[in-house]
Amino acid sequence: MRLSSSFLPTLKEVPAEAQIVSHRFMLRTGMVRQMSSGIYAWLPAGLRVLNKIADIVREEQEAINAQEVLMPTLQSADLWKRSGRYDAYGPEMLRIVDRHKRDLLYGPTNEEMITDIFDQFVTSYKGLPALLYQIQWKFRDEIRPRFGVMRGREFYMKDGYSFDVDYDSAVVTYHKMMLAYLRTFQRIGVKAIPMLADTGPIGGDLSHEFIILAPTGESGIFFDSAFADQNWLEMPVDIADKDSLASFFKRMTSFYAATDEKHDEVEWDKVPVERKCEGRGIEVGQIFYFGTKYTESMDVSVTGSDSKKIYPHMGSYGIGVSRLVAAIIESSHDENGIIWPDAVAPFKAVIINLGMKDQACKDVCESLYKTDPENFLYDDRDERAGAKFADADLMGHPWQIIVGPRGVAQNIVEIKRRKTGMRAEVPVDQIIEYMA
Ligand code: ATP
Ligand code: MG
Ligand code: MG
Ligand code: MG
Numbered sequence: 001m002r003l004s005s006s007f008l009p010t011l012k013e014v015p016a017e018a019q020i021v022s023h024r025f026m027l028r029t030g031m032v033r034q035m036s037s038g039i040y041a042w043l044p045a046g047l048r049v050l051n052k053i054a055d056i057v058r059e060e061q062e063a064i065n066a067q068e069v070l071m072p073t074l075q076s077a078d079l080w081k082r083s084g085r086y087d088a089y090g091p092e093m094l095r096i097v098d099r100h101k102r103d104l105l106y107g108p109t110n111e112e113m114i115t116d117i118f119d120q121f122v123t124s125y126k127g128l129p130a131l132l133y134q135i136q137w138k139f140r141d142e143i144r145p146r147f148g149v150m151r152g153r154e155f156y157m158k159d160g161y162s163f164d165v166d167y168d169s170a171v172v173t174y175h176k177m178m179l180a181y182l183r184t185f186q187r188i189g190v191k192a193i194p195m196l197a198d199t200g201p202i203g204g205d206l207s208h209e210f211i212i213l214a215p216t217g218e219s220g221i222f223f224d225s226a227f228a229d230q231n232w233l234e235m236p237v238d239i240a241d242k243d244s245l246a247s248f249f250k251r252m253t254s255f256y257a258a259t260d261e262k263h264d265e266v267e268w269d270k271v272p273v274e275r276k277c278e279g280r281g282i283e284v285g286q287i288f289y290f291g292t293k294y295t296e297s298m299d300v301s302v303t304g305s306d307s308k309k310i311y312p313h314m315g316s317y318g319i320g321v322s323r324l325v326a327a328i329i330e331s332s333h334d335e336n337g338i339i340w341p342d343a344v345a346p347f348k349a350v351i352i353n354l355g356m357k358d359q360a361c362k363d364v365c366e367s368l369y370k371t372d373p374e375n376f377l378y379d380d381r382d383e384r385a386g387a388k389f390a391d392a393d394l395m396g397h398p399w400q401i402i403v404g405p406r407g408v409a410q411n412i413v414e415i416k417r418r419k420t421g422m423r424a425e426v427p428v429d430q431i432i433e434y435m436a
Contacts, residue, residue, distance in 0.1 A: 038145025189341025
């Protein structure tokens, strides 16, 4: 994309309403714009990041054989009356009445709807397990929307749902999902640590919240730093083998990690002192086994192998895709701007032309740009070098390719890695390889 003709507006001033760094940087780099309280428009730079996160989420869901669906944002109140949640959900639910005076709601989550879809199509245990997910907008009328897209009212979520024949089979699905989540966050380039979460009346220990370490987070967290050294992408786990999954899960849960709600001082004392990490964190996802809660309350059953009626065991699995955009920035920035992880950066590199009037500079920039116009941002504006450098740091592109007349005369450009500040002079024809 050429910066001169693109819609990538940057703001010089820090907007007063933005209290945390991610919100300030998202507004300053023109990623989003608030349209009303907690409701945002996504502009080109923001949308690119949102889509890249969604793509990674999708690939890792497909890798465990979850299948994508797309359910509507508006739901009938009748569905929620069947499960008993229409009254129980409270004021976070946005309720709507249509012209025929029928009650609708903007979905805050989709357990009821997916259970109803399942009910329409699956009648026998042979249709189990079923694992479906969507990436769709949700609405929760949060009492205090704040911190930009971190706690919005309308937000983008991956929500997945599973149906299994019994508890043991549901546990296998839970293990698969845990693996998919760890791989998803590792690929995105953030450290999201699964922490035991409250299971309420369901009981058991099959709920985890995924937490990114950041001082502005809402939860207090305690974890063993050895967790962060694990490479989940390279760990050989056979997702078709429940023992392989169980041993992966056992290894994962052997590292202490808990939010303040679930913190256990006795277990914490067993963690070597040099590996104890304490801080604050942001919830970017949650996975949850809840058994037959909805299948029973909505009376959705299948026939088992012995012809008896079975209520399938369910789980649900969320990732806050839009919250992640802000959470990544909270955990990856410096005083000059965002530092995007490579996998989700809106652009791989910015080409900074310092010789707008120099034909040789222009030629180098143009030919470089044309090798990958989708992933390169070409700063071809008639601006001072200082302004171009500041915007490049602010927008956080992983690489900056600096093209000036002196270097070009020797067929050399300068390259800067945003994350480390490393700079190097590289021959023009080796740039692409250098960034690989
Ligand atoms: P929170 O504790 O922050 O209110 P939650 O536990 O209510 O979140 P879940 O029902 O677990 O949220 O939804 C799954 C994911 O959706 C969360 O882990 C979070 O990343 C995201 N999410 C929830 N509420 C919001 C919101 N208001 N704005 C942006 N993302 C959200
Ligand atoms: Mg909530
Ligand atoms: Mg929560
Ligand atoms: Mg949650």
